[in-house]
Amino acid sequence: MKSISPAVRVVAAPSDSTSAPSVDPTGRARDLLGVSRLTNSALTSWLHGLPGVDQVGCEGRAAGLGTRSIKTTSKAFAIDMAISMIDLTTLEGADTAGKVRGLAAKALHPDPSDPSTPSPAAVCVYGDMVATARAALGDSPINVAAVATAFPSGRALMPVKLADTRDAIAAGADEIDMVIDRGAFLSGDYLGVFREIAQVAEACVREDGSRARLKVIMETGELVTYDNVRRASWLSMLAGGDFIKTSTGKVSPAATLPVTLIMLEAVRDWRDLTGEMVGVKPAGGIRTSKDAIKFLVTVSEIAGDDWLDPFWFRFGASSLLNDLLLQRQRMRIGAYSGPDYVTDDSPSLY
Amino acid sequence: MPTNQRTATDARVDVRKTYKLYIGGKFPRSESGRSYEVLDGRGRFLANASQGSRKDARDAVVAARAAFPKWAGATAYNRGQVLYRVAEVMEGRRAQFVAEVRASEGLTERRAEAVVNAAIDRWVWYAGWTDKLAQVLGGLNPVAGPYFDISAPEPTGVVGVLAPQRSSLLGLVSVVAPVIASGNTAVVLTSELRPLPAITLSEALATSDVPGGVVNLITGRTAEVAPWIASHRDVNAIDLAGAAEAEGIAWGDLELAAAENLKRVVRPAGEGSDAVEPDWTRTPDMSRMTAFLETKTVWHPKGR
Amino acid sequence: MAKFEYAPAPESRAVVDLAPSYGxxxxxxxxxxxxxxxxxxxxxxxxxxxxxxxxxxxxxxxxxxxxxxxxxxxxxxxxxxxxxxxxxxxxxxxxxxxxxxxxxxxxxxxxxxxxxxxxxxxxxxxxxxxxxxxxxxxxxxxxxxxxxxxxxxxxxxxxxxxxxxxxxxxxxxxxxxxxxxxxxxxxxxxxxxxxxxxxxxxxxxxxxxxxxxxxxxxxxxxxxxxxxxxxxxxxxxxxxxxxxxxxxxxxxxxxxxxxGGKAANIIFEDAAIDQAVEGIVNGIFFNQGHVCCAGSRLLVQENIAEDLERRLKRRLQTLRVGDPLDKNTDVGAINSKAQLSRITELTAAGEAEGAERWDNGCELPAKGFWFRPTVFTGVSQGHRIAQEEIFGPVLSVLTFRTPQEAVAKANNTPYGLSAGVWTEKGSRILWMADQLRAGVVWANTFNKFDPTSPFGGYKxxxxxxxxxxxxxxxxxxxxxxx
CATH class of the missing domain: 3.40.605.10 (Aldehyde Dehydrogenase; Chain A, domain 1)
Structure with a gap:
């Protein structure tokens, strides 16, 4: 059993976030598909050739993993791991600089009563708040992630999406959380989605040649079927996404365990095929420590322990952090804690 | 009047019949080369019948097994049509059946006619069952989960039938029709002393649309052949009705032999170890069909 | 050592009040x-x-x-x-x-x-x-x-x-x-x-x-x-x-x-592969394989056999074998010494007959009756492990090329209790369900039971x-x- 120390999180990854893209997605896609020109029909054949997903079997497997009983030392490990995997998020029309600074402060000192508490992996904001967040986080290893590409609907012209991305990068974003065009996906325009992702990935390259890591939000709640989730996962990986991410948090259902399980199968099989790892980020709807631990069990048993690392697995969440902190306090002091003993930097406006 | 006491002016010298077995849609002689005299109730010669052997039974099982997949796999509607056609052919041979039942069972003309009517009507009754069984016996099971779960009857396979000894046509029809209506194929050991209606039934079957091998009829000594059917490992079930009043047979021994491959067994009527031939004129129920039907249950998840 | 070790999570046995003897x-x-x-x-x-x-x-x-x-x-x-x-x-x-x-x-x-x-x-x-x-x-x-x-x-x-x-x-x-x-x-x-x-x-x-x-x-x-x-x-x-x-x-x-039974669990090339792997695991390792309807004969379409075996073995390495009272245990103890001997004997016969033996290599407790989840590949119909009911956590893997061949192999046994079929093609499921001589056919699932659902065998x-x-x-x- 290892415990996670703040010093080794995030950076304890096989490659760091500043490396340039090592592959040309289109060229690699041609190789993997065995075609000389990447066409929509070639992509369709490939994606539709993936094994189907049986809904009942998949949900049964997820429910089974959900019954794992994680106690004592393994629970302590899981709580710290989960905290270090959080993309602490605020994505509201009502966001202000003050709100974002509060969130950053929370990320820097999640539990002032216990300095051994790990920090989340990143703070996730809209593009216009990137600079504020970056400034508030200073030179801490906590990343700033920005949603981009006309988040959450993705309904804008490509130049707008690319400008959105570049602006966030220019403002200092370490990570970009883009949304795919679900309409294009559902209408069968896989090549359109592929190009969109590939172009955004290109836009993630900074002037100095380094690049921000790209999370591809598939908005699985709008894709509806698990077959679609699997296809969208593979399409996103093929197009050069560094992460596949479930949801914007604006559509219900957001991150469910079965959807995440399918995505974990996808990254596992993608590594078998290409030798490369892709991260997974369930986002939205994960509010309790109990839920978070189920996800970690699923990561461990489906994709394997290599993904049990903040570099490869993230939770898109806000209220989850405080529940984890309450559990952490409970384990430390041996008594149940209460909400007055954790700081709340994002109470409801209403 | 004994047949050998004729004067020269009497009717012509009759052509005496020697019947054969009915196996795989053909009429072979017994491989043993044996035959036996069939007499009427008063001891008068009626015909010669083949005296089937264990090897004939073996051949009949092979034929029945070969015929099984197609017969079981035919549509229920088709099986109903085929079986109804048999009733039509039987109706055409009414007079012959009446004469044989009368001679075999020692009945009056009127009584024999009633028996033949009942036998043909019973055949029609069973013919009408083929496409009702699945709906009556099967259906959806409301399981507590996201599954489509359905049970349906299926024929068990090859069924050995010891036909009743006394009731040579109505009893025979009462045990053979349910076996094949439910999609099984049959190896039938006919009434030992009264085989003629069974032989005529085999001719009706051969001249109707019943595929060869679906029903195989063996005439002969019940006590000699029945144990080979009871112990045959490629026979899935056995109806022991004909063990009642069969000479040299204890039905318990046949059931014991049948246990070796866990045949489904229909015991003869009666109490304890006794076996009696029931009153075949009573209206049947479904039990002789359900005895030879398996329930197959299929599960499938329901998902998007 | 795994990064994420599960600490013991035993269910308390205090709830059980055992008498020293029973009449x-x-x-x-x-x-x-x-x-x-x-x-x-x-x-x-x-x-x-x-x-x-x-x-x-x-x-x-x-x-x-x-x-x-x-x-x-x-x-x-x-x-x-x-x-x-x-x-x-x-x-x-x-x-x-x-x-x-x-x-x-x-x-x-x-x-x-x-x-x-x-x-x-x-x-x-x-x-x-x-x-x-x-x-x-x-x-x-x-x-x-x-x-x-x-x-x-x-x-x-x-x-x-x-x-x-x-x-x-x-x-x-x-x-x-x-x-x-x-x-x-x-x-x-x-x-x-x-x-x-x-x-x-x-x-x-x-x-x-x-x-x-x-x-x-x-x-x-x-x-x-x-x-x-x-x-x-x-x-x-x-x-x-x-x-x-x-x-x-x-x-x-x-x-x-x-x-008894010796059920075939049949995996077609177009199966929902991840769920099929779960179905195979559930089919033979549920209840230590002490299940009369266990999917003990895996029939895999030959063109996916290698990939499926790889996935299956990877999955079996995550099975947790050990203390049955631990809430995270997937595979418990063999019920008796006699049963363990029978499993041991039949698996030895499998090896002797030339099938390739693999187990998940998990640690086993020192006391009690235990057997590692085991898979035999390269099995043919003639092997004892393909014919006899082992009633333990032992899977025999055979291959087939066409649906007809799968049916013939599945039915080629004196048993007829259950069968499994995995394919995403609806009409093939119904055809297979018709052809299989078994009392329960699980299509794209396995080992499901319900009081409303008739259970029992052929032959x-x-x-x-x-x-x-x-x-x-x-x-x-x-x-x-x-």
């Missing part, structure tokens, strides 16, 4: 044996002696049958269906209320993982009583024939793989239809049946309606041979099933037999069905006209 439950009370002896029942995970139970004599069986007959003639056979039903509802509720106690005891005595006794055995047992309770006053609607009536006294002999669940499968329909019962639990797993006797008392069931006699083969034989038994219901091996069929030959005793897997409307028919006679 026989006859006529509503625990009684001493007349001329019987005693034997010990052990926890197969630790070899710890749990308690001592009675090896009932023929005289004990005779007393039990007499009590059942009295109860049938005097009370139960005359009681209205509605009242019988209310007793069954009571039993169902008590089973739910005492679920944890039953689950822990089942795991202690049987060795199965607590998550299975907790999530499968006990809830399903209660569900069986609920389901049949409702039938008790509705039998004339069950389409069983004219005027369905109870047989009288039913003798029931059940196996050790699902002790409480098999008890429920046997007792619930018997009581619902108005029969009284003499039941013998398996020699190695008598404890939940004895705890069930406590439930019977708690429910105020009239004395003699349910009688529980513990013992080994001789006790079972005494039940089978008893002249006042009207009907037998047995679940167990095909060998014993044949003995019973022989024993009752020439009598008027009825019987239903749920016997040497036995006769009769349990569960659903069909299961009732074995417990009634109707006015048959031949």
């Amino acid at each position: 026989l439950f006859i006529n509503g009370e625990f009684t001493e044996s007349q001329g019987g002896s005693a034997f010990k029942t052990v926890n197969p995970a630790t070899e710890e002696v749990l308690s001592e139970v009675t090896d009932a004599s023929a005289a004990d069986v005779d007393r039990a049958v007499a009590a059942a007959r009295r109860a049938y003639n005097g009370v139960w056979g005359r009681m209205s269906g509605a009242d019988r039903g209310k007793y069954l509802f009571r039993i169902a509720r008590i089973l739910q209320e005492r679920a944890r106690e039953f689950a822990v005891l089942e795991t202690l005595d049987n060795g199965k993982p607590i998550k299975e006794s907790r999530d499968v055995d006990v809830p399903l047992a209660a569900a069986h009583f609920f389901y049949h309770a409702g039938w008790a006053d509705k039998l004339e609607y069950a389409g069983l024939g004219t005027n369905p009536r109870a047989h009288g006294v039913v003798g029931q002999v059940i196996p050790w793989n699902f002790p409480l669940l098999m008890l429920a499968w046997k007792i619930a329909p018997a009581l619902a239809t108005g029969n009284t019962v003499v039941l013998k639990p398996a020699e190695t797993t008598p404890l939940t049946a004895l705890l069930f006797a406590d439930v019977v008392q708690q429910a105020d069931l009239p004395p003699g309606v349910v009688n529980i006699v513990t013992g080994a083969g001789a006790t079972g034989q005494a039940i089978v041979d008893h002249p006042d038994i009207d009907k037998l219901a047995f679940t167990g091996s095909t060998g014993v099933g044949k003995m019973i069929a022989r024993s009752i030959a020439g009598t008027r005793k009825k019987a239903t037999l749920e016997l 040497e897997s036995g006769y009769g069905r349990e569960g659903g409307r069909h299961g009732l028919s074995a417990y009634v006679t109707t006015e048959s006209n031949g």
Whole structure:
């Protein structure tokens, strides 16, 4: 059993976030598909050739993993791991600089009563708040992630999406959380989605040649079927996404365990095929420590322990952090804690 | 009047019949080369019948097994049509059946006619069952989960039938029709002393649309052949009705032999170890069909 | 070492109150044996002696049958269906209320993982009583024939793989239809049946309606041979099933037999592969493979065999084998030393016959009866491990090329209990389901059970069905006209 120390999180990854893209997605896609020109029909054949997903079997497997009983030392490990995997998020029309600074402060000192508490992996904001967040986080290893590409609907012209991305990068974003065009996906325009992702990935390259890591939000709640989730996962990986991410948090259902399980199968099989790892980020709807631990069990048993690392697995969440902190306090002091003993930097406006 | 006491002016010298077995849609002689005299109730010669052997039974099982997949796999509607056609052919041979039942069972003309009517009507009754069984016996099971779960009857396979000894046509029809209506194929050991209606039934079957091998009829000594059917490992079930009043047979021994491959067994009527031939004129129920039907249950998840 | 180790999460056994010894439950009370002896029942995970139970004599069986007959003639056979039903509802509720106690005891005595006794055995047992309770006053609607009536006294002999669940499968329909019962639990797993006797008392069931006699083969034989038994219901091996069929030959005793199996689990190239892997695992490693309908023969379409084997072996490495009381245990202990020897012998034969053996290499506890999840590849139909029921966590992998070949191989066995089919092509599922000679076909799932769903085999897997409307028919006679 290892415990996670703040010093080794995030950076304890096989490659760091500043490396340039090592592959040309289109060229690699041609190789993997065995075609000389990447066409929509070639992509369709490939994606539709993936094994189907049986809904009942998949949900049964997820429910089974959900019954794992994680106690004592393994629970302590899981709580710290989960905290270090959080993309602490605020994505509201009502966001202000003050709100974002509060969130950053929370990320820097999640539990002032216990300095051994790990920090989340990143703070996730809209593009216009990137600079504020970056400034508030200073030179801490906590990343700033920005949603981009006309988040959450993705309904804008490509130049707008690319400008959105570049602006966030220019403002200092370490990570970009883009949304795919679900309409294009559902209408069968896989090549359109592929190009969109590939172009955004290109836009993630900074002037100095380094690049921000790209999370591809598939908005699985709008894709509806698990077959679609699997296809969208593979399409996103093929197009050069560094992460596949479930949801914007604006559509219900957001991150469910079965959807995440399918995505974990996808990254596992993608590594078998290409030798490369892709991260997974369930986002939205994960509010309790109990839920978070189920996800970690699923990561461990489906994709394997290599993904049990903040570099490869993230939770898109806000209220989850405080529940984890309450559990952490409970384990430390041996008594149940209460909400007055954790700081709340994002109470409801209403 | 004994047949050998004729004067020269009497009717012509009759052509005496020697019947054969009915196996795989053909009429072979017994491989043993044996035959036996069939007499009427008063001891008068009626015909010669083949005296089937264990090897004939073996051949009949092979034929029945070969015929099984197609017969079981035919549509229920088709099986109903085929079986109804048999009733039509039987109706055409009414007079012959009446004469044989009368001679075999020692009945009056009127009584024999009633028996033949009942036998043909019973055949029609069973013919009408083929496409009702699945709906009556099967259906959806409301399981507590996201599954489509359905049970349906299926024929068990090859069924050995010891036909009743006394009731040579109505009893025979009462045990053979349910076996094949439910999609099984049959190896039938006919009434030992009264085989003629069974032989005529085999001719009706051969001249109707019943595929060869679906029903195989063996005439002969019940006590000699029945144990080979009871112990045959490629026979899935056995109806022991004909063990009642069969000479040299204890039905318990046949059931014991049948246990070796866990045949489904229909015991003869009666109490304890006794076996009696029931009153075949009573209206049947479904039990002789359900005895030879398996329930197959299929599960499938329901998902998007 | 894995990054994410699960700390032990044992279920507490404090909920179970074991007596040092048990008598026989006859006529509503625990009684001493007349001329019987005693034997010990052990926890197969630790070899710890749990308690001592009675090896009932023929005289004990005779007393039990007499009590059942009295109860049938005097009370139960005359009681209205509605009242019988209310007793069954009571039993169902008590089973739910005492679920944890039953689950822990089942795991202690049987060795199965607590998550299975907790999530499968006990809830399903209660569900069986609920389901049949409702039938008790509705039998004339069950389409069983004219005027369905109870047989009288039913003798029931059940196996050790699902002790409480098999008890429920046997007792619930018997009581619902108005029969009284003499039941013998398996020699190695008598404890939940004895705890069930406590439930019977708690429910105020009239004395003699349910009688529980513990013992080994001789006790079972005494039940089978008893002249006042009207009907037998047995679940167990095909060998014993044949003995019973022989024993009752020439009598008027009825019987239903749920016997062995060697199910094919057939994976087509277009299967939902991740769910198929789960189905294979569930098919053969559920309950340590101590399942008559286990998917013990994996038939894989040859063009995906290599990929599937790789995925399967990777999955098996995540199976957690060990303390059955640990809530995270996936595979528990082998039920007995004798069963472990049989598994060991058959797997040795598999190796000797040239099949390639693989196991997941997990650590096994030092004490108790254990066997690693094992896969044999390169198996052909002629191998013993492809023909004989191993009844353990051992999978034999064979390949096929076409649907016809899969069907032929699947059906090429004297058994016919169950089969699995995995394909995303609907019409192929229905075709396969038609072709497979098995009583239960699981398509894109495996090892699912429900009180409403008839279960039972073709051929040497036995006769009769349990569960659903069909299961009732074995417990009634109707006015048959031949």
